[in-house]
Amino acid sequence: MSDSFGYQVKMPASKHFLRALPPAALVAAAALMFSGCGSGSSSSISGNSSSQPSTGQNIVPIVVDGGPAGSLQSDIAYVSVTVCVPRTSNCQTIDHVQVDTGSEGLRLISGVLALPLPQENDAAGNALEECAQFVAGYTWGPVQFADIQIGGEKAAGVPIQVIGGGSVTSAPQSCTNTGLTAQQTADALGANGVLGIGPFRQDCGGACTLTGSSNPGFYFSCSSSACSQTEAALNQQLQNPVWMFPGDNNGSILELPAISTEGAATVTGTLVFGIGTQSNNGLGSATVFTLDATGNFTTQFHGSAYSQSYIDSGSNGIFFLNTAATGLPECPAPNTGFYCPAALATFTATNVGANGSRNDVNFSIANASTLNSLYTAFNDLGGASPGAFDWGLPFFFGRNVFTAIEGQSTPGGTGPYFAY
C-alpha cells in the first residue's frame, strides 16, 4: 500500500500492529481488542456536541482503550504513528502510542519497531542516547532519526528515542537512581511508545546544552560498551514533532467527549494539529492559561495556591492533595496510589494562568477499586499529589484542550500555554 508520503508501507506480521486505519475501523479494532480482554460489553462513546469530531488533513483519531494487546490500561489516550527511515519508503505504522501533553518527543519501544533507523551521533562519532525522566518512570535508549507521519501531517528527519534499543542495555545511574520504574517494554509503559506534544519544542531544552554539573544529565555519549553524560545542542535533542511540521505547527488540540461518572468501555476522540491555522482548530471560546518557564500554572484550592500545577494527558488520573486534606483513603492493592472514597466525592478548584485568567473546575473522584474493571475510560480517577495539581486524562473528557508550543505564534498569543 502506498501512503500519502508516496512511500511503500510495509506492515509487520505481529498482531500488535494496526494499519493506519480510518476512524470507524480504528473503533472496531479497539472494540475487538477490548473484547479479547474478556469484556462482554460493546459500549462505546462516539462523541458529543462539545467535541464534535473534526475533519481535515490536520486531524487524526485517538482512542482510550485497554492499550497494546494483552494489557488493560485505564485512562491512556492512544494514537497510531507512522515512522519511516528518512527519505525512504521503508515505513511502519505503530498503534497504541500514548498521547502525552506532559512531555516532548516521539519515543518508541524497540521491540515493536522493525525499521533500521539511522543513529544520531555526537561530534566524536559516539552514539547519542537518552535517559528520559517521567514522574512515573524512566526510559533509556538511543536517539535515532525518523520521518514521522501522524494523520496527514509529516515531519522529516526528527530525532526520536528508541527505548531499549542501544548496545548499552543497562541504564545509567541518572535513570536508576531516581528510584522510579523502568519503562523499557510496552508492558511496563502501557503503550508501544509515547508521542510527546507538550508546550515546548524540545524535551529537555536549554538545561541539557550546558556543560558539566549544570547539566541535568539526560543525554549520554555511548561507545559500544559504555556511556558518559554529555551535553546536547537543542537541535540534537528529541523534538516535539508538532513544531517540525511544515504547517499547523504552533500546537495541538486533544478532543475527547464527555462521559458519565461510571466510565466507558472505550472512547474515541480526535487529535487536531495547529491552533487557528484551519477552519477546524480555532480557539473559539477557550480560555488561555499561559505557563511559567517550566510549563506550570497555579491551581487554587481552599485558600492555598499550588504554583506548580499542570495539565498532562499522560497522567491517568487527577492527582491532587492527600488523604489528610481530602478525606479520601488510598486504595488497597492492586490500585495503590489511587483514591478509594466510600462514595463519589466532588471538588471545585480554580486554575489561574500566569496571565491571570481564571476558571473554576468541578470534578469528581470515584472509588478506583469499584469502578467497572472492564472499562478503560474514567473522568473520576484520582490519586494523591500533595504539592501540585496534575490535571490528567480524566480532565480532558468533555473538554477540547489546546496546547500551544513555546515561541510559536497563535491567535491566542505566543506559546507556551494551555487553553480550554
Added chain:
Amino acid sequence: MPLKTCGFVSLAVAMLCSAAAASLGDNVASVESDSRRMHAAVHVTHYAGYDVHELQYGAGAVVREYASPAGIVFGVAWQGPAMPDMKQVLGPYFAQFQQAAQARHARRGPLSVEEPGLVVRVSGHMRSFSGQAYVPQFMPHGIRGPDVR
C-alpha cells in the same frame, strides 16, 4: 547534600559524590563541603526549631535540606529540571521508596508515599520535577510535613 546535588551531575561525578554526601537521617555537617565541591550556592536560614540549608546549582535546580538543632537531616525538598539522585537523598530509605513506587505501578502520574516511617512525594513533568521526603520520627516538635518544601 552533595548527593542530592550529584543526581544532577554526570555519572562519573555522581559515583564519586556518593561516598561523601548527606542523606535523610545523616548529620548536616557535610553540606558545606559538598556545596564547595559542587559549586553550589548555599544559603542557610534559621527558623525556630530547625535550619534550612538551600543549595542552588545547575539550570534552576534547588535542594533544601532541613536540619534539627542536633544537626540531623530530617527532611529534604527539591525542585529542578530532573529528578535528584534519590538513592543519595534517601540513603537507607531508598529501598523502601522503590518498593512503594513499584506497589503504585498502576498509576501514571505523581507519586505519594505516606508510610509510618517515611513520607515521599514526587510530582511534575518533563522540565519540572519537585518533591519532598521526610522521616516523621525525626521531625522536631512543631514542624509539620508541609513545612518541608
